[in-house]
């Protein structure tokens with residue numbers, strides 16, 4: 001710790017949003033190969049409130065803890081040996097995951113190569129909304145499913161943080177895209193590239209989705225969405241089940257139907273972040289920020305996010 005201090009949101013015990021506490025603490029210093037980044041904005045993800053509540057990645061953390069993985073900001077200082085970034089560079093990333101990154105703060109330190117250059121065409125608030133959600137979509141659709149032009153891809157929770165980016169990435173890969181969301185979001189999802197939208201509150205998706213090659217399941221066991229997804233997947237197709245991995249029920253149903261399954265846990269990946277920034281700057285990928293909150297209003301942001309109704313993303317503006 002240096003003599004400099006910074007504003008940060010810490011938790012000293014797991015629990016409800018009230019455990020999120022604004023404090024002044026010591027500012028971190030970069031070790032060799034690390035950069036110190038001045039955080040302009042920090043994205044909020046479901047794993048943040050799950051971990052805060054003692055679930056998610058809580059078992060991997062030590063208290064007191066600064067939550068938050070998504071960062072967009074400016075390099076302030078580089079540690080010994082860093083050659084690809086310099087003070088003043090605008091970067092974004094999801095460093096350290098699943099270890100703590102401490103993004104709900106004015107500064108973070110992390111290995112330089114876990115960051116990438118921020119998309120030039122958007123501000124820090126939008127850029128901070130991208131890393132964890134876009135990397136999840138990318139690692140599922142590109143790296144795991146290897147989606148090919150003409151394939152049919154079903155995205156559950158198409159209107160959420162991961163889902164709205166996955167719809168666009170699948171479209172960019174040339175897929176025919178079907179998304180589940182409530183009806184008021186359908187026109188927006190079609191603007192983003194969805195060919196079909198299913199209101200899961202009105203119809204059983206398996207009655208209308210047809211046969212798909214890849215399911216990106218962002219819901220998991222709720223309402224048996226994971227197991228019911230097998231019924232819409234062609235023999236040899238793939239269900240990537242994101243929230244809770246491959247349950248025994250899903251594995252059994254998939255084996256019976258000749259469908260492949262995969263869990264996925266997102267990983268830091270600067271090459272993918274560079275590709276994602278390219279898509280943003282070319283206009284192929286739009287990131288939707290429903291609302292930005294001041295750092296000190298993080299508890300309100302968690303309460304809103306936990307309702308599970310967010311269109312796109314929630315972000316903390318750390319400059320406010």
Ligand SMILES: NC(=O)c1ccc[n+]([C@@H]2O[C@H](COP(=O)([O-])OP(=O)(O)OC[C@H]3O[C@@H](n4cnc5c(N)ncnc54)[C@H](OP(=O)(O)O)[C@@H]3O)[C@@H](O)[C@H]2O)c1
Pocket residue numbers: 045046047132133136156157158159160161162163180181182183185200218219222223242243264265266305308309310311312
């Ligand atoms: N394994 C990993 O590495 C990883 C990475 C990222 C995320 N995740 C997990 O994946 C899940 C999604 O993350 P996220 O950031 O996209 O969440 P999110 O932004 O909070 O998702 C909110 C969206 O979910 C939709 N939704 C809620 N229930 C639904 C249902 N039954 N069917 C279809 N849509 C529904 C809502 O749309 P409507 O209002 O239209 O219903 C809302 O737009 C979370 O559980 C998260 O923890 C895991």
